[in-house]
Amino acid sequence: AQSVSQHNHHVILSEAASLELGCNYSYGGTVNLFWYVQYPGQHLQLLLKYFSGDPLVKGIKGFEAEFIKSKFSFNLRKPSVQWSDTAEYFCAVNPDSNYQLIWGAGTKLIIKP
């Protein structure tokens, strides 16, 4: 079955630290990849997406993600986090066999001021 794994359920960092959140998926075909962010009490927002082309994609608020096809990974990065990045981050995959999104379990990120 197709699945998405986010390795860390909770991450706590200090401001200005670098961030990397892992995401791996299980599907051998073509995929579209997404990272969504959900700030406390708010709705889901699209952070960035990958459809094709340059495997390093840049999103809003200084986030970027790298698609490594050989590793079935789409890790999210930010060089220097801010307190306002405290949120839950969800990785989602849309395989070409299925128009629906398959979701990871989410990573709760807490930034200490």
Next chain:
Amino acid sequence: DAMVIQNPRYQVTQFGKPVTLSCSQTLNHNVMYWYQQKSSQAPKLLFHYYDKDFNNEADTPDNFQSRRPNTSFCFLDIRSPGLGDAAMYLCATNRAKMNTEAFFGQGTRLTVV
């Protein structure tokens, strides 16, 4: 301008009293989804419409029903809400093809008292 609109943003209902949540879209997307999201969990797909075709997830309780009277509108009916149905309900739309993204509404937070 909001493209996927959910009403109301907050809904309080009594235990066992039927409640309807609504979603409208201005994108003319052929697929509309309803998700249930509980605190610190990934969105859980309840069902979706592909055009007029209704697709229920296998583990969606019978207590949850949906209607899509036209392309623009979709409703979620909870026939007899229980305390365990308190959650954020998310509506989303997409074009059911690769290289497109899903658009989410702001959600309706349902409280059952």
